[in-house]
């Protein structure tokens with residue numbers, strides 16, 4: 001997606017809740033304030049819950065991209081509390 | 082002197098199989114007991130009972146093995162720490178609740194506050210049979226609303242604000258009911274698919290979804306010898322005044338129409354749901 005300058009990506013399709021969120025959170029910790037992470041996730045529980053958890057941590061959710069293979073990419077901007 | 086077991090039972094003392102021994106039921110609202118009350122309960126169990134309490138299936142606390150001749154003494158002892166006896170028999174029982182919106186991230190309503198209001202209004206009221214209220218904070222239904230004669234479930238009445246929406250697409254997936262569809266700058270909700278869970282509100286990163294408190298009420302649940310799931314027959318209730326009006330009408334209907342010893346589910350089955358539903362819709366509309 002050209003509209004976002006993605007700094008890093010993390011794939012959480014290889015883990016299940018609640019580790020999905022933990023993995024995404026750890027990846028966000030590596031970034032600087034304002035940088036953008038793309039989180040690759042599965043349908044079902046991850047896409048229902050991870051965006052909300054990311055929001056509750058105070059980060060900015062910018063977009064949820066639907067991929068053709070049934071996975072999703074959540075575009076998140078790191079925001080310090 | 083012969084003990085008046087009916088009066089004792091009404092006052093929360095249940096006769097045990099052991100001669101002249103009673104299990105004392107305490108008044109608990111919404112599963113909340115203060116530390117001070119707990120201390121007094123512990124002390125009473127040591128002093129008058131067998132040094133333990135029983136936690137009932139509906140958030141009640143009982144102190145077993147209270148001796149007949151010490152009943153007044155234990156009542157006074159507990160009253161000093163604001164612990165009241167509960168009730169048993171054909172009347173409104175313990176009003177149960179989850180922690181709801183006060184503590185739980187999923188909570189749509191203050192379940193405890195609603196339980197306290199219902200308790201103030203109805204607790205102990207004499208009826209043809211027992212009558213149970215339960216309040217759960219959201220669709221996760223930790224408190225199992227539908228197993229009560231009257232169950233209250235918290236929900237959210239949702240509203241979308243275009244100006245704040247960045248069309249990120251999160252809500253469409255957060256909704257487990259498939260009620261939200263996003264197409265070219267427009268968000269639509271299928272009203273009959275929405276169960277007012279409020280997940281769109283909590284998931285939306287910008288606050289474009291606003292939610293206000295709502296109540297989903299179920300009637301005629303019972304989970305003892307016979308099992309019936311309470312039924313939701315009304316649209317979502319949007320304010321507490323209407324909730325109480327509906328509760329008043331339901332409990333009055335039970336008082337007026339139930340035969341002695343007949344649970345609400347049986348009354349509704351016997352008389353049919355149509356006329357009851359009509360009455361509830363009238364109460365709903367005010």
Ligand code: HEM
Nearest residue numbers: 017018019020021022023024025026027028029053056057
């Ligand atoms: C059975 C094994 C494990 C379980 C059940 C588990 C569970 C959890 C849970 C529930 C959290 C809290 C998530 C939250 O913030 O809400 C967490 C956080 C975390 N875990 Fe684990 N974990 C396990 C093993 C590990 C291992 C082996 C590592 C590292 C090698 C690890 C690293 C972390 C990290 C870095 C966090 C994030 C701490 C934070 O910033 O909050 N965990 N884990």
Ligand code: SF4
Nearest residue numbers: 179185188218219223
């Ligand atoms: S029913 Fe909802 S509000 Fe109540 S404890 Fe469960 S998740 Fe929380």
Ligand code: SF4
Nearest residue numbers: 246247249250252285
């Ligand atoms: S989650 Fe909020 S910002 Fe994103 S599409 Fe839905 S309403 Fe719009």
Ligand code: SF4
Nearest residue numbers: 256275276278279281
């Ligand atoms: S309240 Fe729940 S069911 Fe209704 S649209 Fe929002 S997420 Fe879907």
